[in-house]
Amino acid sequence: MADNPTADMQAAAPAKRKGVKRRAFLIGGVAVVGAGLFGISIADSNAAKSAKARLESDGGHSFATWLKIGEDDSITIYSPHTDIGQGSNTGLAQMLAEELDAAWDQVRVVSAPAEPAFANVGLGRAFLADMTGQPAIINGIPQSFLSFIARQMNLQMTGGSTALRFTGRVTFQNVGAATRLALIETAATRLDVPADELTTQDSHVIHAKSGRALRYGELAAEAATLSLDNAPKLKDPSQYRIMRQSMQRLDIPAKVDGSAQYGMDFSVPDMRVATIMAAPVRGGKLTSVDTAPALAVKGVEKVIKLDDAVAVVAKGYWPAISGLRALTPQFSDGGNGGISTASIFKAQDDLIAKGEADSTAGDGDVQAGLGAKPIEATYQVPFCPDRPF
Amino acid sequence: MAIQTSINGKPVALAAEPDTPLLWVIREELGLTGTKFGCGIAACGACTVHVNGEPTRSCSLPVSEVAGKSITTIEGLKSADGTLHAVQQAWISAQVPQCGYCQSGQIMAAVALIEKTGSPSDAQIDEAMTNICRCGTYPRIRKAIHAATGQAAKATKPAEGGA
Structure with missing residues (x-):
């Protein structure tokens, strides 16, 4: 049962914090709209068709949104997650390539386009199940509805170790396995042999009896027209060749020759660069700014006054930042200039004293855990967005 | 008033304002984005290139100072046949x-x-x-x-x- 993601989720379900559970209940309550078991997120849909059309426009044959096989045997995997060096895209590729029996040296990963056709339905399903701790409810939601929600939310997110646990196990392994079955089915017809006489290895379908083999690349066009198995059988871990190996990360070569693209490297023709200075205090407004010093900088085209910020638009980064530095904008403090860590702690204490604060932890069994001896301690964390380290 | 220099072995004439840091000329005028902008004050080294072989923080070097010099960026390390350094x-x-x-x-x-x-x-x-x-x-x-x-x-x- 190791390959059944639902079993994992059930195991992980207990020990939810109160706050999370309450939110999850609301989502669960709204979401229960149908019955019937659903398979894995590789069903046909308008979104999947749109993804397929887009991926195939530059050659190759698309399978279940996330995979493209080229006639040259290239394997392209579209990851809906951001990997900035954690290695998750390499891991996702290993999971799909393993079940596909792909030749690892032909595999590459690219970022899935940020558009609705690539909404991460499998993640949405797994996330709901994990959050509610009630996979049975989620399993009752029709796939089409989950897909609809995922697209409505433009669901493509990275966090909570969900890439491998959810997208990898719920979607990518199944896409790999189902595609492998489609390739076998195509080869069986072409070689005129029973499918169960065929095996797969290194991007080939092999008929050992007759010593014949077909490349995935020469089967892909036809296999891509078949509808994929919604619940393919996954490999037993004892058969793994690619998973459970420490592979060289696929993103590293581009990071040693300068070709890796970061956000700041993105460019379009005639692009302009803007720099911005926001009110230093939250809630503050821009009260005045003399735009002339920025406009005097060669290359600056425009100074834009916003409600709570001022921006300088220029032909490049250097004039844009030089122009911004030349400005002396005046901002109000929105009444928040006196806020400090101490005043935030005091406001929290006041709310707790009035009973208006949310509690996200219970007492537990104090007697069993700590015995009779009282321990008192107060822990406070200062305001700190996204808790860097 | 173009500044004559050489980037990765090729002679170039740069149109940038003379006070523009070399980094921005490399990234925006030449489109070689492998050299990165980090701190902008020559502290972090993300913008390091070679100027006449010397490792140099390009974010803080006005482009006027590289006239007649030879610059190598990360894109210029590979050999002509594409073999990595x-x-x-x-x-x-x-x-x-x-x-x-x-x-x-x-x-x-x-x-x-x-x-x-x-x-x-x-x-x-x-x-x-x-x-x-x-x-x-x-x-x-x-x-x-x-x-x-x-x-x-x-x-x-x-x-x-x-x-």
Whole structure:
């Protein structure tokens, strides 16, 4: 049962914090709209068709949104997650390539386009199940509805170790396995042999009896027209060749020759660069700014006054930042200039004293855990967005 | 008033304002985005390039100062046939980068160090490699520099056999 993601989720379900559970209940309550078991997120849909059309426009044959096989045997995997060096895209590729029996040296990963056709339905399903701790409810939601929600939310997110646990196990392994079955089915017809006489290895379908083999690349066009198995059988871990190996990360070569693209490297023709200075205090407004010093900088085209910020638009980064530095904008403090860590702690204490604060932890069994001896301690964390380290 | 210089072996005439830092000319005028913008005050080293072979923080060097000089960026390290520099190969073998943002600068600093010292000691690495890596890849950087110099030494003495 190791390959059944639902079993994992059930195991992980207990020990939810109160706050999370309450939110999850609301989502669960709204979401229960149908019955019937659903398979894995590789069903046909308008979104999947749109993804397929887009991926195939530059050659190759698309399978279940996330995979493209080229006639040259290239394997392209579209990851809906951001990997900035954690290695998750390499891991996702290993999971799909393993079940596909792909030749690892032909595999590459690219970022899935940020558009609705690539909404991460499998993640949405797994996330709901994990959050509610009630996979049975989620399993009752029709796939089409989950897909609809995922697209409505433009669901493509990275966090909570969900890439491998959810997208990898719920979607990518199944896409790999189902595609492998489609390739076998195509080869069986072409070689005129029973499918169960065929095996797969290194991007080939092999008929050992007759010593014949077909490349995935020469089967892909036809296999891509078949509808994929919604619940393919996954490999037993004892058969793994690619998973459970420490592979060289696929993103590293581009990071040693300068070709890796970061956000700041993105460019379009005639692009302009803007720099911005926001009110230093939250809630503050821009009260005045003399735009002339920025406009005097060669290359600056425009100074834009916003409600709570001022921006300088220029032909490049250097004039844009030089122009911004030349400005002396005046901002109000929105009444928040006196806020400090101490005043935030005091406001929290006041709310707790009035009973208006949310509690996200219970007492537990104090007697069993700590015995009779009282321990008192107060822990406070200062305001700190996204808790860097 | 174009500034004449050479980038990765090719002569270029730069149109940028003379006070523009070399970094922005490399990234925006020449479109070579492998050289990164980090701190903008020559502290972090993400923008390191070679100017006449010297590792130089391009974010703080006005382009007027490179007139007539020879500049090498991360894109210029490969040989003409596309083969990676031994340091780049060592970076892959040791799986050095995590996010990778600082690594162009790290590699340029390491190449300059190796060209100067041949086979740098740990103390020389500590002294020369002042580039900052927020992911903390320093142990792998050190390992890769040692590996790269070992590889270079072997290449000149084929009788000792390959790795």
